[in-house]
Amino acid sequence: MHTSATTGFDGAATVRLPRPAPPFARTPVLVLGALVTALLVVLAPRYDLVTDELYFLAAGKFHLDWGYMDQQPLVPFLAAFLDTAFPGSLLAFRLPAALATGLGVVVAALVAREFGGNGKAQVLAAAAYALSPWLLVNGHWLTASTMEPLQWTAMIWLLVRWIRLHGHGIRRDRLLLGIGLIAALAVQTKFQVVVLCAALLLSTAITGPRAVLARPALWVAVAIPVVTAVPTLWWQAANGWPALEMGTAVNEENDRLLLVPTALFYSGIVVGAVLCCYGLAVLLRSPALHAYRFLGWTTLAVLVFFLVTGGRPNYLAGLFGVLFAAASVGLQHRSGKLLWPACAISAVLPLAMLPVYPLDVLARHPEIPNYPRLYETGWPELTDAVTRAYRALPPEQQRRAVVVAETYYLAGALDVRGRPAGLPRVYSPHRGYWFFGAPPADADVVLYVGKRSLSDHFRRSQRLGKVESGLVNMARGNEITLYQAPAQPWPELWPRLRTL
Known part of the structure; x- marks a missing residue:
């Protein structure tokens, strides 16, 4: 990893940032992203629409509005558009979800690259993203929770890139504006992105780099999603803030003691869970990633928020990419003899959870646990x-x-x-x-x-x-x-x- 010494953004201790960023492992990362997308495209016509897809489609076709109790209007609008443009086509309907998941694989690798990760680290981060049971299986459906992980990962990638460049005197404030544009899409997808943004701002204010808080472009970026969310907030206010009632319902449905174990299960048995835990430790303790320590505290802040207020384990899925990237950088100079066999083992569960079984087999063997069979047929x-x-x-x-x-x-x-x-x-x-x-x-x-x-x-x-x-x-x-x-x-x- 090529690094250079530089003064901390707030005049604090010296940190080291990669300069320049390592070469992008273009071929293996893009191949991984393409394989994930191709797999999801092939499986898109299998079975039928899932429960939430039906709800989003009905909302968009028959009840399009500025807001909803449990989601925001972006995905219902997209569902209605796709169904109108390509009536009855499951392939076209689910194509954006497949593309979003494949792109998430690539963006996770780009985060690792900004952290100073070499080609091996970038490929490992991409592979971990692809092998997450939640991210892969959810990529089979056009839902709000499918789009959210890519949005969160892309926002973090742009912020990390701004910090690395700024640490070497390069001002790319358009990256901050890009965060604002993605946040505007994210807030029209799910309100949970507000928790991420608040945690990022608070962690940055406490631990640095505070230089980003002095940039006017950041506050323009903050204003973009706030302004675009006005119609949705107006709808919520006019209807008695039903999103708060939905939060209560989610809290009653989920056991807070199982939030972390289930989230780790969603991240991936073996590789995903290990990399999430190790990645958090790397962000909080590694001298090489000192400038990005705020991301570790952001992760903890988001986790504590949902532990206290109640939330679903998948609410943490948007942080998988940055944790995979940090862990991959921490492991890049170590032997990888066990990593790739572990990846092969980790692939079994997410692939088995996809709609790969013939329906007549599932009819003869109802004991086979299969989420798509339960909710898509x-x-x-x-x-x-x-x-x-x-x-x-x-x-x-x-x-x-x-x-x-x-x-x-x-x-x-x-x-x-x-x-x-x-x-x-x-x-x-x-x-x-x-x-x-x-x-x-x-x-x-x-x-x-x-x-x-x-x-x-x-x-x-x-x-x-x-x-x-x-x-x-x-x-x-x-x-x-x-x-x-x-x-x-x-x-x-x-x-x-x-x-x-």
């Missing part, structure tokens, strides 16, 4: 069952009927798949779907899909059937019930039915 059977029940109603009941689904993912599937089949608009009192509105006042016939009973809220009920599927999935086993004559007007009933 059963939607045609669900739609067919509800459509048959709706068509069996007398014509006068059909005219007054609405479909109400117990959960947002059932509602999303029936909204997306059911409308072309002739179903009326779908409603749900669950999470973000509740904000899409209550059934109209004259809707006194309800086809309810779910396992919860609403008998206390209607004067008449009749069980019509159950969703059957040859696979174990989220659709199978849901009851279809005909409810008539609501006991209260919908404006009074709808808040009583709401669930988080």
Whole structure:
């Protein structure tokens, strides 16, 4: 690693920064990124849309707005655009997710390069990113949590690059503006990026390099996402800040004691988990990365925030890339005899979690744990069952009927798949779907899909059937019930039915 001595940014102790950055390991890194993208493209048409994809697509096509309870408008807008431009194409729909994941592999290597990592370190950081079960499997879906890790990693890469160049008297303030533009996209994807930005600013103010805080370009960069977030914040305020309610729901769903172990599992069995832990130690203790020590404290600040307030383990996935990069730099001068066999072992789990199994095999072996099978299948059977029940109603009941689904993912599937089949608009009192509105006042016939009973809220009920599927999935086993004559007007009933 080529380094040069320089005075600390705040006139503090001398630090050493790479000058120039080591050559980019272009061929192996780009090949890794291309392989990841190609794998995800090949698997894109497998199975069906996942629960969150259905929700995002329904939100974008039928309920496009400036904000939502649980997500922001960027991915719903993108989902609706792709479905309109390429109707019915899972390949086109999921292509941005595949590209984002492959690009994340490359950006993780670029972070390692800015840290002073040689070709071996860059390839290791890229490989660790590619072998993360969460990052790879999530790259199969077009969701907000797919885009977030790339956004976080790219922001950190630009900041690290600015620091390295500034340490040698080179001012590239456009890098700071680039961070602001990416942050503007990130805040329209998920609000969690606000936690990252706050942690970065606080850690930099405490540990340095404080020179970045004196740059006007930084504060312009901060203003960009703030200004672009005004419509979303206005929507949140107008609707009673439902994002806070979503935070409470997430906290109740997750065990804080399992946050770190599960996040390490998501980062990768063997290689990913080890590199995350070692990478944090390198950022906090390595003299070679002294100028970037604030990133170690940023990681701890983000972790503590979600431990205290409650969060999902995948909220930490945006930090995997920088931790992989720091660990790879710390290991670059050590023997790699065990690293590459460990990478091969680490590849087994993420590959097994992808939709690689034929569905007839999964039908014969329901004991096989398979996340895509559980959340990506059963939607045609669900739609067919509800459509048959709706068509069996007398014509006068059909005219007054609405479909109400117990959960947002059932509602999303029936909204997306059911409308072309002739179903009326779908409603749900669950999470973000509740904000899409209550059934109209004259809707006194309800086809309810779910396992919860609403008998206390209607004067008449009749069980019509159950969703059957040859696979174990989220659709199978849901009851279809005909409810008539609501006991209260919908404006009074709808808040009583709401669930988080």
